[in-house]
Amino acid sequence: MFSLIILDCLMKLRKERTISAIYHLLTGKRSSQTLQDAHMYQLTGYFGLIKSLQRKEFNKCMERMVKNGLISIDNDGVGFPTKKGEDYLITNNQSNILEEFKGMEYEKFAELFSLRLLLLIQTITNKKAESTGFIALTDDKQAQLWVKQLYRKYRHELDQLVTGIYHDLHAFLSKLTDQQASLFVERLTGYEKIGLSKLQLANKYKMNILDIEVWLVYIYHKILTESIHEKDKYPYLTLALEGIMDQTFVTNSATVTYNMLQNGFTIDAIARSRRLKLNTIEDHIVEIAYMDPYFTIGNFVGEAEQKEMLKAIELLQTNRLKLIKTKLNDKFSYFQIRLVLAKHRLEDKGSM
């Protein structure tokens, strides 16, 4: 599974980025370069999939893929799939499993959602068994608080809650393969049943630990998608979504910039009052343009200028900033070009 993701990334990057870009993407680096790459090359789904991924581990994996003849990496560190790699990707992604990853979309709450669910299951199964002495599997304060409140609400209908979660999970897991469902259930902790660590799962299912890692994310993203879109089908799983989908932007700092823009501040004024560099504020604005479909960039680039740039981009068939800038005789700043690219992507998506 992990190699599928790498292959897909390399395909979409069209040799325009080094493999480091993939590493930053997977670990969810909050730089505007990485965010922009993610959008430009339709890789948002993989953003931040394995936050804890070590560079060394990543490199080892790349080497293994090279050795297996799936990819090649040139001297500049730019990678691309071999013919064998392309075939491998096509045969293994027939049911479009890779589309299930929603890294950037869910990045703010996937983790909290899963912690809530895991802790809830641990808590209610222990309570049902009338066991009080269990050690919480997470120290996350937000998750603990939420479980406490929910439990208080349901303490007199505990059986209903336990059965409800069970049925929702069963219905959802039935849509997965047996192996995926097993991975998920083995990882759960409950009364006198402690979940397996990722390494234990890897040993038991004879998989690489990175594969385990991404399969688990895959399953959680799928639960999220299902429970967001079919709330009625999963009334109990949906409980764990409560109040966690309100934030939209990747960086909190961008949210502040966004609010100030809405209140009529200029870029200069924001930078001055927040004591940040102009560049940083510009990064925020590009990020906002990606995230908010209703954000207008007219204040920064006029309508006609936008058209001019889009034409050039189409002509060049590339998203490379430098090429675009030169083509347009340096008439526009990088900031303006990035902004148009950001906006363009959304318009494109919107007209489909």
Next chain:
Amino acid sequence: MNKTLEYYLEKYTGHNEFRTGQKEIITDVLEGKSCLGILPTGSGKSLCYQLPARVLNGLVVVVSPLISLMIDQVKQLKAEGFREAVALNSFLDYTEKQQVYHNLDQYKLVYVSPEMLQNPYFLQRLRKQSISLFVVDEAHCISQWGHEFRPDYLKLDTVIQDIGNPPVLALSATATPDVQKDIIKQLNCEQMVKHIHPMDRDNIAFVVKTVESDKYKLDYIAALLHSYQVPTMIYFSSRKWTEQAAEILRTHVPNLRIAFYHGGMEQTDRILIQQQFMNDQLDVICCTSAFGMGINKKNVRLVVHYHLPTQVESFIQEVGRAGRDGEASVNLLLSNENDQLLPKQLIETELPTHGQITMLMDYLRHLVESKELTIDESLVSTQFQFNETQWRFLKYQLEVHGMIKEDRLVQISSSDRKAIVNDIHLLVDKRKKLKLAKLTDLINWIHDKGCRRERLFLPFQEQVRPAKFQCCDHCGFSFEEWNPTITNKRITSDNWEDMLQSLFFQGEHHEKQTS
């Protein structure tokens, strides 16, 4: 107080009687007396301050050497419903620490590392609280002659004064009479009431098995585990070894559930593995000493030492994980002629070399001469390749010799500097020698022909009790006569639907349970 201590014991812990030594210590502590408590591993020393913490008004401060140990204990207390307990350590981030600082008055029990107690801001907060008891757990760490060198342990007496001289309780399971004296002296607490109990464990048999070379050790263990499928801990001296051994043993004894545990693992994985072991979901743990102090699983039947620790005290601590329910348990030490190699290496790396010290002093002189009076500790550590223990040791020495005051360098004459370098060199040599001597004690114990329990515990107490079950390999131990209860493995299905059902008490499984 008008209720009996037994009333509180029952109310807060559910136990219905005190174990040896507990009641006397608790009574003294509640009367405001300072105590030294020496009790065997697993005897219930924690209760001696946890119960007072609940009964007394004010805050109980516990100094504990290992972060994982503190975190475990607080988790355990919370699980038992004691919410006013917290562990303060370097793992907490800034805001979390601030939160605890500002709400100190809402806690009744706070665990801290000795290093935390050097934080001036925290001390200032502590001074504002009424401290009802100051506890030093694993108190042998204080002693110069004890476990490892932790300079901040030596400053505890000043801390105690600083926070208003509360009563002090020092606890240990491995302190020779010399160390006991040293603890009292270091804490500056001559009036301490001593509660010294024999610390030998009469339900543990000691076995040393000599094998030709390391590679036979795992074979021996595998064969043993074939016949005795009991909860087992195997100690190694390196993280890498725990991982490799777990993998090899898994192929040799496939029907056993085997995992490894060491300090380099992710926090969540550590909790999972530890909990699985506690919950009898794992049979064998290959671990470093990070899985040691404070681990409190009742039915560990077999503790194996694949590698040696560096001294008898650590050995006793690790052995002490076995048989905490009082049943017949075994410690097996695997020995060969290279026993001392790894511990020796460890000892070497704990102290800086002469060369390192001289270079550091030159560098510091440079700094002072160029009017640069602050030290970038991480820079120094990388530049001179100090590990944490080495740097901690040196920094303390620089403080003692007046070269650092309040974290700033002090100008000194070059003749003074020479004298100091010389002093530190001598001290390093002395400590190395001492540590090697302690290692030799352990090695000698292995080769001694006498009764193992007697030889092991006599330095700590006047008399060693007779063994409750088998004694040791020199008194005729044989595995054939050891009949530990085999824990029943729950049969679990590998089918996800079955697993899910039983987790949620659904379907057949549930009906069987309730009918």
